[in-house]
Amino acid sequence: MTPPIQADMNNIGETKEKILELLLHNGAMTAGEVSDKLQIQKSAARVHLESLKTLGAIKSKFQIEKMGRPKKVYELTEKGRELFPRKYDLFLNLVLNKIAGKKGEDEAREIVESVADDVASGIRARISQENSGGNLERSLRIISDASNEMGFVSSLEKDEKDNSYCIQSKNCILYKVASSNQKTICHGLHDRIISKSLGQSKAGVRVELKECMALGNEYCRHVIRSVA
Known part of the structure; x- marks a missing residue:
């Protein structure tokens, strides 16, 4: 059936x-x-x-x-x-565990980071085309839109008190994998996509993961702020 x-x-x-x-x-x-x-x-x-x-x-x-x-x-x-169940997360988890077992966790993380860099490269190209002026808020909105297209159900908000921005994601597309490989997936993939999309972590901009679904929070929340 x-x-x-x-x-x-x-x-x-x-x-x-x-x-x-x-x-x-x-x-x-x-x-x-x-x-x-x-x-x-x-x-x-x-x-x-x-x-x-x-x-x-x-x-x-x-x-x-x-x-x-x-x-x-x-x-x-x-x-x-x-729309029919597909166990992508199960097989990705097995692949990561196999790589970590044979090559070590650092090798597994490097592979995930390489994937993040490829994704970020595409988003950077989109930012260059749609936001040639380099406006931070516009760049973050493009990143949030791209996250939505990937299934993260993301939204961008600005904190007027300190001029920081927040990308909140209500759906983790790799939740089961992230639960077992939080550092590799949440930092090596999700964090990295955002920071690299801004251009090599964009000098003067810091991206921090403040809340994480893999750690039991209701959503993932990345705070992005300009630093001196």
Whole structure:
């Protein structure tokens, strides 16, 4: 049996979940084929399919037949496939532990830091393009937006009292891995992405992790402030 769809899709309803499972197992299907499998009206199946298409979970195309008119079929998008459980964190944890066991923890951390540097390089390029003036707040907003795109659910706030900034992330995309490798993931990856995105930790700017989900806090909070 297919594992249940993850919590972020629980609000789509049982019928849509069944449709996604059908498309996962059977590949592209017509509205008529879906209605037959679920024993619902074809019009109802089409409404659910179009709704899932609007959500970006499925897409449609016309399939050419040897005889007769082309038929409209629906299939999962990559976003739709991602709605089913995937144990990325489990395998990443195993990989890190294997590297640490064979090469040492320093080697594992260096690899993670190298990944962070690659991610930060892309964000820096975006900052250069969108914020050529080098405004710190604008740069941090771009970093926060990039964090959102990665799934961290981040927001940027400014503390007017000391002119510091805070990037608050409410979702840890590597929570299970970070819980077992807090220093490597939270500092070697998350901290480093933010600091390196500013340009080699940007002289005169300090990035500090004040709260961390891997340590039991409700969210991760990075404070960024200018230093003399």
